[in-house]
Amino acid sequence: MNLCEHPAAVVVIAAMGALVWLPNFARPLGSDEGGFLLVASQWSPGTSLYGDYWVDRPPLLIGLFELADLGGGATALHLLGLLAVVASVLLAGRIGRGAVPDVRHAPALLAATAAVFLTTPLFGSTEVNGELLAVPFVLASVLALLHALSATASTGVPTRVRWSWWAVTGATAMAAPLVKQNMVDGFVVAATAIVWLVVRRRTRNAAEAAAAFTWGAGAVLAATLAWAALRGTGPLELWDAVVMFRLDATAVIAVQANAATPARAITLAVSFLSSGALVLVALAFLPGRGRTRPPKRTATRHAHPDLRVLAATTLAWEAVAVGFGGSYWLHYLLVLVPGLVLTAAAVTAHRPARAKWAAVALAYATAAALVVTANAALGEEPVPDDVAVARYLAAHQQPGDTGVVAFGNPAILESAGLNSPYPQLWSLPVRVLDPHLSQFTDVLTGPEPPTWAVVNGTTLATWGVDASHAQPVFDRQYQLVDLEGDYRIYHLRSPAHATGTRHQRPWGSWEVLDRGDGYQVKRLTVLPHSRLSLQTHRHRSEHWVVVAGTATCVVGEQHVTARIGAHVFVPQGAVHRLANVQDQILEVVEVQHGSYLGEDDIVRLQDDHGRA
Secondary structure, three states: OOHHOOHHHHHHHHHHHHHHHHHHHOOOOOOOHHHHHHHOOOOOOOOOEEOOEEOOOOHHHHHHHHHHOOOOOOOHHHHHHHHHHHHHHHHHHHHHHHHOOOOOOOHHHHHHHHHHHHHOOHHHHOOOOHHHHHHHHHHHHHHHHHHHHHHHHHHOOOOOHHHHHHHHHHHHHHOOOOOOOOOOHHHHHHHHHHHHHOOOHHHHHHHHHHHHOOOHHHHHHHHHHHHHHOOOOHHHHHHHHHHHHHHHHHHHHHOOOOOOOHHHHHHHHHHHHHHOOOHHHHHHHHHOOOOOOOOOHHHHHOOOOHHHHHHHHHHHEEEHHHHHHOOHHHHHHHHHHHHHHHHHHHHHOOOOOHHHHHHHHHHHHHHHHHHHHHHHHHOOOOOOOOHHHHHHHHHOOOOEEEEEEEEEOOOOHHHHHHOOOEOOOOOOHHHOOOOOOHHHHHHHOOOOOOOOOEEEOOOOOOOOOOOOHHHHHHHHHHHEEEEEEEEEEEEEEHHHHHOOEEEEEOOOOEEEEEOOOOEEEEEEOOOOOEEEEEEEEOEEEEEEEEOOEEEEEEEOOOOEEEOOEEEEOOOOOOOEEEEEEEOEEEEEEEEEEEOOOOOOOOOEEOOOOOOO
16 A cells, blocks of 8 residues: 555644644744734733734634633744644645545645645745634635535435535634635635536525525624624724725835835745745646546535636635735745645546646655755854844833834734833834824823833834834933844933933934033933044033943043943043944933034044045
């Protein structure tokens, strides 16, 4: 007996898929993973859609992440993802047995298809997201549909049995979009089957199927909406978030997206082509030379539509879902897995001579996935910047502190154990719902502004966001305390210090703390490995006091290293320079004395930024 025909082959393939996915347990939480855990951890009646946070995702997804949060967080979430992979592989094997019962290797081929494409990094399968968690529900609906069609084709099956299978098909089909709203594959497959019944003039069976399917889907939808309403999430608000917001977001992305969006689209296309999935599709649908051996006309084959039709309609919808997702993240490709499973079934049933080439395509896909995984594992990857930010916040926060990330990557807050007073945790909702940062500014000026703020870049501004009003408010209230790559970490100033206007410079920033007749007090913030120009002043002297970090000072012929609490005096007319050669932020309080204290009293002798 061929190993692929052994009854235990599907179980072995599921175990192998689990082993391949297992290294993901060691990965830090991704942005969506951490964000959904943060939302789920506090979901109760609050000020926004899900408690105090807003996210454009259905409630069943948040419920699954709540289970992971109750189970301990990251490890439980990764275990949930592993179970989704194993369940999908086992369901694909059962679909192979039900759809092509006369081909003994069909269960193994379909199970291998699910295992390969649910674990390949080329499909973005390294994170637990809505697409991954919805796939088992879609495959369960396909399997239930096969049972429903088989019961419908059999004359001796009681009505209640047929009705039950169609209701289960509807229930599982509805569960999938309640996890990820575009995963309506179960509806597409069921609609195709019902139309097929009508075409075959079995209108009574079609009506019964449609009624039972609708009842099952409606029951799950009603139960989920009622459960969400008890948690403070109303159905109208969900409709706006899950459906209407996505339409608005698509328009915003189309008009305002930066160069990164088409670049991701290219990466998505290249990943799909490199994965071997297109070969499987070609094997199912491209005509070949000569006649293809027709499938055996068993009772089961008469029970359901041509598998090529089911695969084609499913893949067509999935391609639309991927294309209209807008942002073209790699994990969008996981949407294609149910269609690829049906495609493998179509190859087995209608192109049996090509089944061995389908196995070769899957072997290639496995090899490509292993190459990508090995390259990632062998590369000496430093600690990711967002992980370093989370560690800094966790080490320096005080009880009761809150935070905000401007804008996106809520995994930083979840990993640091911080809640956010700003309900928008992701960047796309900010661009669509708060593009002028009015709500963000209200949070900053409210009674409980975030203690910590993390900004990816030098300012709050990003594509689709107008920060002209929020930036001055932010500059007055927050003080730069650390840098990790492109991330800047700020801490809320005490009320006594939140009065100045920060002026950005290539080396950092400065702000006036106080001024009077003949004097002015400034706070200088110098970025790591940055320095001011070599300069003199005609009308003033300066007195530096280091309050954070270590300063490297040049005053005339003297070179001084000044640590916290040290004083350095700069006489009027002396050549001087302030530098920060360390990895930490340098802060200096500068007291100026003189007859004229304007910013134009600077004679630059040398400047790293071309201003001399």
